[in-house]
Amino acid sequence: MALLAKWTGALHSLLKAHRRYIHSDRQSSRPCDPLQVDDPASWPRNPCPSPHDILGAEPGLPYSKKRFYRLVKLYHPDLLAVNRHRNPELSRAAVTERYRLVIEANKLLSDPGKKLLYEKYGVGWVSSQQQYRHPPRSPRTPADNAGYEDRTYTSPHGGPSGRQSPIFASNAAVAIVIVAMTMAGAIMQLERARQAQWDLKRRDVVLQEAITRDLQDMADQLEGKPRDLRILEFLARRELRNWSAQKAVFWDLDLDENICRH
Numbered sequence: 001m002a003l004l005a006k007w008t009g010a011l012h013s014l015l016k017a018h019r020r021y022i023h024s025d026r027q028s029s030r031p032c033d034p035l036q037v038d039d040p041a042s043w044p045r046n047p048c049p050s051p052h053d054i055l056g057a058e059p060g061l062p063y064s065k066k067r068f069y070r071l072v073k074l075y076h077p078d079l080l081a082v083n084r085h086r087n088p089e090l091s092r093a094a095v096t097e098r099y100r101l102v103i104e105a106n107k108l109l110s111d112p113g114k115k116l117l118y119e120k121y122g123v124g125w126v127s128s129q130q131q132y133r134h135p136p137r138s139p140r141t142p143a144d145n146a147g148y149e150d151r152t153y154t155s156p157h158g159g160p161s162g163r164q165s166p167i168f169a170s171n172a173a174v175a176i177v178i179v180a181m182t183m184a185g186a187i188m189q190l191e192r193a194r195q196a197q198w199d200l201k202r203r204d205v206v207l208q209e210a211i212t213r214d215l216q217d218m219a220d221q222l223e224g225k226p227r228d229l230r231i232l233e234f235l236a237r238r239e240l241r242n243w244s245a246q247k248a249v250f251w252d253l254d255l256d257e258n259i260c261r262h
Contacts, residue, residue, distance in 0.1 A: 043098065051105035051118070051125055059119045063109040068102065075099040 044053040052059060056067045074083055075098045087095060108114050108124055118124045222230050 049101070051108050054101055054105045055109060057109055063115065065106065065110075068106045071102045072099070075102060 046053060051057070055063075055071070057063050073079065074086070075095050077092075077096055077099060080092060080095055090098075104125075108118060114124050222233075
């Protein structure tokens with residue numbers, strides 16, 4: 001009897017343990033309520049949170065995406081109506097910005113190379129309120145050379161001086177310059193025409209002076225000679241010119257072949 005009672009108690013204990021296991025398995029297999037995925041108070045209070053602050057990761061340790069999945073369900077824009085009463089103080093723009101930061105933080109921490117660069121040098125992360133996050137370093141280092149065009153500098157004469165803004169000429173100034181250049185070209189062409197006209201007049205004067213000298217020489221030669229002698233000299237000069245012209249025409253002809261032999 002004692003042995004039977006002992007076996008009965010053991011069987012009863014096994015049945016109770018099996019029931020507890022089935023009940024706990026059913027509870028764990030139920031889908032999670034989207035309203036219970038995360039606590040809004042767990043968002044970092046820092047206005048410029050880092051990827052480690054957002055996803056609860058520790059620098060130098062392997063990255064786990066467990067918190068990432070929870071935050072995506074909480075701040076996804078498509079689930080805004082479902083999770084509205086969980087974040088009543090947040091506007092749609094704030095929820096969307098948090099979702100963007102969660103995605104960007106996951107991209108950075110999921111890449112081992114980017115994660116190492118950020119943890120060592122602070123590069124690769126840009127939030128909405130913090131343009132760049134750099135590790136502290138002493139001023140006047142070679143790293144300060146990056147992006148020097150966008151920084152203000154000190155002029156040699158003292159005082160800060162920003163980047164020089166582009167200078168544009170107005171339409172009136174451009175028109176004035178074009179008109180001035182056109183007038184300068186017209187004046188040059190006018191001076192050139194005047195010079196050519198002056199050269200032509202000078203040549204005409206020289207020609208007239210030469211003709212006058214020839215006539216004067218001829219008058220000097222004929223002065224004091226009788227009229228008949230002057231007529232004979234004129235006829236002789238004319239015949240000489242005619243004979244010279246005919247000789248030039250028949251210069252290449254053979255006279256022996258062109259003699260009339262009748």
